[in-house]
Amino acid sequence: MKLFHAKRHVPRHLVRGVGMIEVLIAVLVVSIGFLGMAALQAKALSTNNSAMARSMATVSTYSILDSMRADIVNAKAGSYNGTVTANACPAAGGSLASTQLAAWCGQLADALGAVATTTGTVACSSVGDCTVTIQFDDSRGTSAGAGSSSVGSNAQKVTTEAVL
Numbered sequence: 001m002k003l004f005h006a007k008r009h010v011p012r013h014l015v016r017g018v019g020m021i022e023v024l025i026a027v028l029v030v031s032i033g034f035l036g037m038a039a040l041q042a043k044a045l046s047t048n049n050s051a052m053a054r055s056m057a058t059v060s061t062y063s064i065l066d067s068m069r070a071d072i073v074n075a076k077a078g079s080y081n082g083t084v085t086a087n088a089c090p091a092a093g094g095s096l097a098s099t100q101l102a103a104w105c106g107q108l109a110d111a112l113g114a115v116a117t118t119t120g121t122v123a124c125s126s127v128g129d130c131t132v133t134i135q136f137d138d139s140r141g142t143s144a145g146a147g148s149s150s151v152g153s154n155a156q157k158v159t160t161e162a163v164l
Helices: 020-070 072-076 096-112
Strands: 082-085 119-124 129-137 155-163
Touching: 020 072, 020 096, 020 119, 020 129, 020 155, 072 096, 082 096, 096 119, 096 129
Parallel strands: none
Antiparallel strands: 082 119, 119 129, 129 155
């Protein structure tokens, strides 16, 4: 009973390398994988941009609320109430409220884009209950058909309610 089989010697001229078809298929599979990774990276970057814009909008709401806390008498009197548009910021006037609103409008324009769709609205009551709303276009963070969460619209809205 023989346990081991003797290996046959194959002449060198009969040994063949990898065929061209196998190489082409391997290159195709690797290329598809790289394209998938590139698409994933692009989607991650756009989602990160969108998250940064929402974070900047939230920071901007806190910024104007802090300014109003520093000028609480005028804030409760309604001096800060109204809407600013980032592409047409109001000029800083003689009051602290108008100076703060002009600076806040400039901050919105820098962070979210100096366009007509970037607006900031402040509404405070006489007891100090305030609502700050920022609306902006988030088209840099979403793409049509790529699983965007805002169906048919790139408009984003961040609202912060606080008591002065």
